[in-house]
Amino acid sequence: MKLEKTGGILIVRLDGELDHHYATKIREAVDGAVMVGDVRKIIFDFTGVGFMDSSGIGTLMGRYKLMQTLGGSVGVFGISPRLDKLLSMSGIKKIISIYNSEKEAVGGVS
Amino acid sequence: MKLEKTGGILIVRLDGELDHHYATKIREAVDGAVMVGDVRKIIFDFTGVGFMDSSGIGTLMGRYKLMQTLGGSVGVFGISPRLDKLLSMSGIKKIISIYNSEKEAVGGVS
Amino acid sequence: MQYSNEMKIIFPNKSSNEGFARVAVAAFAAQLDLTVEEMSDIKTAVSEAVTNAIVHGYENLKGYITVECKILDNTIEITVNDSGHGIADVEKARQPLYTSRPELERSGMGFTVMETFMDEVSVTSALGVGTTVTMKKRISPKE
Amino acid sequence: MQYSNEMKIIFPNKSSNEGFARVAVAAFAAQLDLTVEEMSDIKTAVSEAVTNAIVHGYENLKGYITVECKILDNTIEITVNDSGHGIADVEKARQPLYTSRPELERSGMGFTVMETFMDEVSVTSALGVGTTVTMKKRISPKE
Ligand SMILES: Nc1ncnc2c1ncn2[C@@H]1O[C@H](COP(=O)(O)OP(=O)(O)O)[C@@H](O)[C@H]1O
Numbered sequence: 026m027k028l029e030k031t032g033g034i035l036i037v038r039l040d041g042e043l044d045h046h047y048a049t050k051i052r053e054a055v056d057g058a059v060m061v062g063d064v065r066k067i068i069f070d071f072t073g074v075g076f077m078d079s080s081g082i083g084t085l086m087g088r089y090k091l092m093q094t095l096g097g098s099v100g101v102f103g104i105s106p107r108l109d110k111l112l113s114m115s116g117i118k119k120i121i122s123i124y125n126s127e128k129e130a131v132g133g134v135s
Numbered sequence: 136m137k138l139e140k141t142g143g144i145l146i147v148r149l150d151g152e153l154d155h156h157y158a159t160k161i162r163e164a165v166d167g168a169v170m171v172g173d174v175r176k177i178i179f180d181f182t183g184v185g186f187m188d189s190s191g192i193g194t195l196m197g198r199y200k201l202m203q204t205l206g207g208s209v210g211v212f213g214i215s216p217r218l219d220k221l222l223s224m225s226g227i228k229k230i231i232s233i234y235n236s237e238k239e240a241v242g243g244v245s
Numbered sequence: 246m247q248y249s250n251e252m253k254i255i256f257p258n259k260s261s262n263e264g265f266a267r268v269a270v271a272a273f274a275a276q277l278d279l280t281v282e283e284m285s286d287i288k289t290a291v292s293e294a295v296t297n298a299i300v301h302g303y304e305n306l307k308g309y310i311t312v313e314c315k316i317l318d319n320t321i322e323i324t325v326n327d328s329g330h331g332i333a334d335v336e337k338a339r340q341p342l343y344t345s346r347p348e349l350e351r352s353g354m355g356f357t358v359m360e361t362f363m364d365e366v367s368v369t370s371a372l373g374v375g376t377t378v379t380m381k382k383r384i385s386p387k388e
Numbered sequence: 389m390q391y392s393n394e395m396k397i398i399f400p401n402k403s404s405n406e407g408f409a410r411v412a413v414a415a416f417a418a419q420l421d422l423t424v425e426e427m428s429d430i431k432t433a434v435s436e437a438v439t440n441a442i443v444h445g446y447e448n449l450k451g452y453i454t455v456e457c458k459i460l461d462n463t464i465e466i467t468v469n470d471s472g473h474g475i476a477d478v479e480k481a482r483q484p485l486y487t488s489r490p491e492l493e494r495s496g497m498g499f500t501v502m503e504t505f506m507d508e509v510s511v512t513s514a515l516g517v518g519t520t521v522t523m524k525k526r527i528s529p530k531e
């Protein structure tokens with residue numbers, strides 16, 4: 026996992042397998058970075074995620090709630106068809122933005 | 136596993152993990168091809184072998200004995216440092232030829 | 246004659262074992278001729294059931310989780326068992342988006358994911374005794 | 389405080405399970421910070437012990453093999469057990485190039501390979517009861 030902050034945007038580059046074990050670490054790292062301040066938008070880069078279960082949905086939902094409190098938003102890009110299927114099941118696609126590329130995500134087209 | 140016969144040379148291209156399970160299949164396939172006749176030399180291509188245990192030593196030893204009966208020989212190429220370590224342990228390198236390349240093996244430099 | 250094989254794995258309720266359980270089941274399932282999609286379905290379903298055993302079954306207790314796999318011809322049956330708290334109302338628990346642990350950021354989608362990716366999912370549970378989830382998937386024959 | 393974890397796998401004596409056993413142990417061992425070389429050492433040693441249980445332990449019998457792994461800090465201990473024929477003379481069996489089954493193209497190098505790749509190998513066996521091989525490897529700390 027790599028975190029990059031530019032302006033008010035926090036890009037979180039995930040890698041490996043997004044299960045409950047990894048979700049706990051993502052939560053800590055991301056919320057820590059957000060608490061330091063000045064984050065208006067969290068963008069998750071899923072390009073390197075080879076596996077995800079419903080823990081990933083919970084993680085996105087949790088960050089959405091956090092950013093809602095702070096008046097910000099959450100977006101994702103690099104979603105494979107399989108991850109898209111998982112996200113679709115939960116209805117989370119209605120509240121966070123799915124982008125086709127990093128450029129689009131950072132540009133803020135939503 | 137792929138078997139190619141050119142002239143009196145049988146090239147056996149191995150792949151995957153050379154354990155006891157796979158060794159049984161190699162034995163059947165190679166001995167079958169040798170029994171059809173006219174094989175003076177068996178060359179094993181180890182390039183695609185990612186794992187080997189002592190079953191591989193037994194397989195080479197068995198083919199060496201077979202070819203000795205028939206007045207032929209056995210050679211190998213594509214041996215990784217790890218496989219080389221395993222072969223060295225058993226003394227089998229004294230009776231079968233280890234080549235640096237397919238060309239060398241087929242050319243018969245021993 | 247039917248081809249059959251089976252295995253069982255047992256491990257303590259550490260979240261670092263979620264990955265181990267997935268890979269072990271995948272390595273065993275690989276003897277079936279699976280598509281990438283079918284393999285992912287199985288790994289995801291196992292991950293959900295094992296995570297539930299860790300997060301809900303044992304919560305702050307210590308205990309062991311058992312995963313059994315059986316292959317009979319082209320069907321794989323996977324059973325995940327814990328000897329933890331158990332589930333009071335299984336029907337309610339299986340509803341999409343229902344979770345008893347929102348504060349742990351569970352999404353309530355675990356059972357729904359298992360049902361989506363496997364052909365059959367059955368749950369037996371008793372309070373104070375534990376929970377057993379049995380899942381079956383028929384693998385489509387490849388030519 | 390020491391880090392510890394453990395797991396156990398149980399499977400029938402089919403040669404197709406040799407690969408499963410290797411991958412399961414490797415997936416579990418991966419929580420240690422292993423070099424490629426150390427990982428190969430462990431996989432090879434497990435393969436030897438499990439193959440012995442299948443080929444020699446049970447021969448034409450049917451039975452189950454148990455593989456247990458324990459991690460304590462930076463040491464991994466692997467135990468492979470069968471309830472098969474047992475070994476009459478363990479000392480003789482451990483000698484390089486000794487095999488009771490040359491017709492099956494066993495090389496007699498199994499125990500030697502285990503001893504080469506692991507730090508400690510102990511064998512307990514009783515005729516008609518079975519064989520247990522316990523292997524330990526200390527993983528060198530990486531910076
Ligand atoms: N092994 C288990 N032991 C105890 N309770 C469980 C177990 N598995 C599931 N549950 C209960 O069922 C609920 C729904 O599970 P699930 O659909 O997987 O969603 P989630 O895990 O996200 O909460 C859980 O919140 C929990 O209350």
Ligand SMILES: Nc1ncnc2c1ncn2[C@@H]1O[C@H](COP(=O)(O)OP(=O)(O)O)[C@@H](O)[C@H]1O
Pocket residue numbers: 189436440441442444445446470472473474475481482483486487488489494495496497498499500519
């Ligand atoms: N699990 C076992 N049960 C019974 N006999 C065994 C077992 N493991 C090893 N042996 C005996 O020890 C001998 C030497 O084993 P090993 O060094 O692994 O060589 P190999 O397996 O090639 O014969 C075997 O040939 C067999 O007689």
